[in-house]
Amino acid sequence: MEDVLRKDIKYVKGIGPIKAEILNLELGIFTVGDLLSKYPFRYVDKTEITPIRDIKNNDLVQIKGSIISKQLIKGKKQKRLTATLRDASGFVELVWFKGIAYIEKYIELNKEYIVYGKASMYKGIANIAHPEMEAADQNQQKAKNTYEPIYSSTEKLNKIGFDSKARRKVIESILEKLGERYFPETLPHYLTDKLKLISRYQAIRNIHFPENENALTKAQSRIKFEEIFYFQLRLLFNKSERQLKYKGHNFTKVGDSFNKFYKEKLPFTLTGAQKRVIKEIRADLGSARQMNRLLQGDVGSGKTIVAILTTLLAIDNGYQTVLMAPTEILAQQHYNSIQKSLEGLGIRTAFLSGSVKGKVRNQILRLLKSNDLQLLIGTHAVFEDPVQFSNLGLAIIDEQHRFGVMQRAKLWKKGNQHPPHVLVMTATPIPRTLSMTLYGDLDVSIIDELPPGRKEIQTLHKTDKHRPQVIHFMHDQILKGRQIYIVYPLIEESAKLDLANLQEGYDNLRQHFPPEEFQISVVHGRMKPKDKEYEMQRFASGKTQIMVATTVIEVGVNVPNATVMIIENTERFGLSQLHQLRGRVGRGGEQSYCILMTGYKLSQEARFRIKTMTDTNDGFKIAEADLELRGPGDIEGTRQSGGIDFNLFSIGEDQNVLFSARKIAQTILNKDPYLNDSNNTVLKEKIEKLNQGTINLGRIS
Ligand code: ADP
Ligand code: MG
Numbered sequence: 001m002e003d004v005l006r007k008d009i010k011y012v013k014g015i016g017p018i019k020a021e022i023l024n025l026e027l028g029i030f031t032v033g034d035l036l037s038k039y040p041f042r043y044v045d046k047t048e049i050t051p052i053r054d055i056k057n058n059d060l061v062q063i064k065g066s067i068i069s070k071q072l073i074k075g076k077k078q079k080r081l082t083a084t085l086r087d088a089s090g091f092v093e094l095v096w097f098k099g100i101a102y103i104e105k106y107i108e109l110n111k112e113y114i115v116y117g118k119a120s121m122y123k124g125i126a127n128i129a130h131p132e133m134e135a136a137d138q139n140q141q142k143a144k145n146t147y148e149p150i151y152s153s154t155e156k157l158n159k160i161g162f163d164s165k166a167r168r169k170v171i172e173s174i175l176e177k178l179g180e181r182y183f184p185e186t187l188p189h190y191l192t193d194k195l196k197l198i199s200r201y202q203a204i205r206n207i208h209f210p211e212n213e214n215a216l217t218k219a220q221s222r223i224k225f226e227e228i229f230y231f232q233l234r235l236l237f238n239k240s241e242r243q244l245k246y247k248g249h250n251f252t253k254v255g256d257s258f259n260k261f262y263k264e265k266l267p268f269t270l271t272g273a274q275k276r277v278i279k280e281i282r283a284d285l286g287s288a289r290q291m292n293r294l295l296q297g298d299v300g301s302g303k304t305i306v307a308i309l310t311t312l313l314a315i316d317n318g319y320q321t322v323l324m325a326p327t328e329i330l331a332q333q334h335y336n337s338i339q340k341s342l343e344g345l346g347i348r349t350a351f352l353s354g355s356v357k358g359k360v361r362n363q364i365l366r367l368l369k370s371n372d373l374q375l376l377i378g379t380h381a382v383f384e385d386p387v388q389f390s391n392l393g394l395a396i397i398d399e400q401h402r403f404g405v406m407q408r409a410k411l412w413k414k415g416n417q418h419p420p421h422v423l424v425m426t427a428t429p430i431p432r433t434l435s436m437t438l439y440g441d442l443d444v445s446i447i448d449e450l451p452p453g454r455k456e457i458q459t460l461h462k463t464d465k466h467r468p469q470v471i472h473f474m475h476d477q478i479l480k481g482r483q484i485y486i487v488y489p490l491i492e493e494s495a496k497l498d499l500a501n502l503q504e505g506y507d508n509l510r511q512h513f514p515p516e517e518f519q520i521s522v523v524h525g526r527m528k529p530k531d532k533e534y535e536m537q538r539f540a541s542g543k544t545q546i547m548v549a550t551t552v553i554e555v556g557v558n559v560p561n562a563t564v565m566i567i568e569n570t571e572r573f574g575l576s577q578l579h580q581l582r583g584r585v586g587r588g589g590e591q592s593y594c595i596l597m598t599g600y601k602l603s604q605e606a607r608f609r610i611k612t613m614t615d616t617n618d619g620f621k622i623a624e625a626d627l628e629l630r631g632p633g634d635i636e637g638t639r640q641s642g643g644i645d646f647n648l649f650s651i652g653e654d655q656n657v658l659f660s661a662r663k664i665a666q667t668i669l670n671k672d673p674y675l676n677d678s679n680n681t682v683l684k685e686k687i688e689k690l691n692q693g694t695i696n697l698g699r700i701s
Pocket of ligand 1: 268269270271274297299300302304427452558587
């Protein structure tokens with residue numbers, strides 16, 4: 001029965017081996033089921049006809065009228081065919097540059113046509129280039145579906161005659177032959193009943209050939225729900241299975257180092273949000289289940305102290321901790337500042353990165369193995385194979401968006417009796433919708449409160465003509481004892497050009513800030529780590545007033561005395577990157593500024609990004625804007641996390657569906673964690689298939 005859906009499309013009438021090959025290659029369509037799972041990307045409402053008089057520029061319109069003239073025009077370079085179509089309210093010009101011979105024969109004078117296309121207004125007259133046309137009488141005959149599906153096509157497919165229309169015919173005839181039994185229900189009845197969802201069979205028919213808007217909406221709701229529901233159910237099922245199967249280290253006590261640090265060494269009062277998060281973490285650590293927690297907190301919200309306190313809990317319970325940061329600079333900075341914080345507690349700490357070699361490295365590896373090191377801080381190098389722990393109880397990862405799923409899996413194996421507790425920290429605020437989908441198997445804690453006394457960073461947009469003003473402002477700030485970052489874009493392909501830009505910027509700067517009076521640090525990606533580190537250190541210790549850099553300073557660098565962030569060629573940065581950069585200032589008590597420099601000409605999108613930045617400091621709002629702008633596929637981290645491709649569901653648009661699907665999935669699992677109830681058999685079977693990777697979400701097979 002199911003075999004029909006698995007049938008190779010080359011055997012389908014109307015397709016054949018040649019078209020099949022192109023469908024395989026260009027659209028990934030191999031089977032009949034695949035063909036049915038690629039839904040139309042839009043529909044033409046065949047009942048709606050726009051009077052020509054009402055057409056506006058750039059409207060997608062369907063009009064009905066008679067051809068009153070046609071004309072072949074031989075221009076210097078190109079021939080074109082034009083025709084005038086009239087209805088009771090006015091005229092439109094239709095124009096073709098390709099396929100002229102065929103169309104000229106096809107359109108007849110004084111005959112009525114239904115014409116569909118995008119109109120552009122020129123001197124008060126609507127023009128439609130390459131419209132879709134159909135004789136009006138033909139259209140009426142088969143008008144049983146008022147909504148006509150339009151499928152995305154490719155040039156090659158159009159060329160060999162398998163355009164949207166041909167595909168529609170094939171799908172129509174397939175669906176005519178296949179009755180309900182070919183599309184068994186994939187959701188339990190109690191769910192479809194409760195949520196008033198139409199059956200799977202109806203949904204598939206109606207997504208291709210809806211009779212009206214209502215039918216289409218119902219089909220879309222059903223399919224969207226199913227896609228995201230199974231996605232969530234699988235995440236949550238696997239998570240709970242993991243928790244039931246694997247125990248975690250149980251950190252039962254709050255010991256001496258935690259207490260001593262908390263009472264004597266805490267440099268400030270914790271914010272309410274920090275306290276709450278630490279409580280959440282403590283509950284996890286003492287639950288005898290493995291913790292997998294994502295800590296989200298905007299830049300400067302104070303995640304490091306949470307990391308330190310969590311580390312102390314592990315150490316007090318006799319376990320080792322590893323803290324990983326994505327860049328050498330950041331790892332080094334964590335090492336320096338954490339070591340200082342922990343002074344006097346007698347905690348043995350070491351730093352490891354690719355640049356730690358030879359004897360020092362071997363010594364560290366030995367001490368780790370013999371349990372003579374309690375805290376290891378470093379770059380990705382800490383997770384390499386030769387690095388073996390004696391009893392790793394906790395792994396903290398800073399800046400998750402650069403930490404792939406594979407690495408997470410590798411890390412789990414570093415534990416011996418149980419996998420270590422994992423705390424992932426990110427300053428890249430991820431919209432809740434996205435984190436639920438990407439990291440849906442992690443628990444999430446959020447620090448949504450900045451330490452007291454912070455002044456909101458002022459963000460300004462300036463162009464080249466304001467440069468003297470900006471220079472003046474810089475002088476002013478330096479005079480007050482503050483420090484300044486100037487950041488240049490660096491994109492791999494144009495790395496050379498970008499370095500030249502940076503050099504030029506530096507030379508210009510030197511004219512206003514001569515070496516006799518001012519110290520300027522330069523840091524860029526092509527420098528040796530040692531030199532970078534040296535310059536960073538000079539800036540961090542206040543020896544230099546200005547840091548000119550490419551985006552290497554993006555992540556996590558903490559110099560509280562720096563109050564000005566100037567970003568050059570702002571238009572070349574993405575929103576989340578801009579927000580990260582801005583977060584390098586505003587870390588002390590002084591008023592801080594972020595100045596976004598651009599040229600005069602800006603794309604609409606660049607304007608939107610800059611406006612978002614000047615409008616808000618709220619990382620979550622910025623993340624939402626970023627999601628809107630780029631879609632989830634481009635948000636950092638989504639690629640490597642893999643496997644979020646939905647046919648219909650959209651993270652940006654269907655938030656409500658997501659929230660409700662997740663809630664329902666959770667409720668089902670709370671009652672029936674193994675999905676053993678006979679009503680849930682259908683769920684269990686699908687989860688198993690998804691886990692085996694034998695089917696994709698949303699695939700009809
Ligand atoms: P991030 O979340 O970006 O990692 P950090 O942990 O680097 O933030 O903290 C930013 C700055 O705020 C640091 O200088 C830190 O010492 C300070 N800080 C953190 N928590 C508090 C607090 N509760 N009160 C005052 N200052 C704090
Ligand atoms: Mg940090």
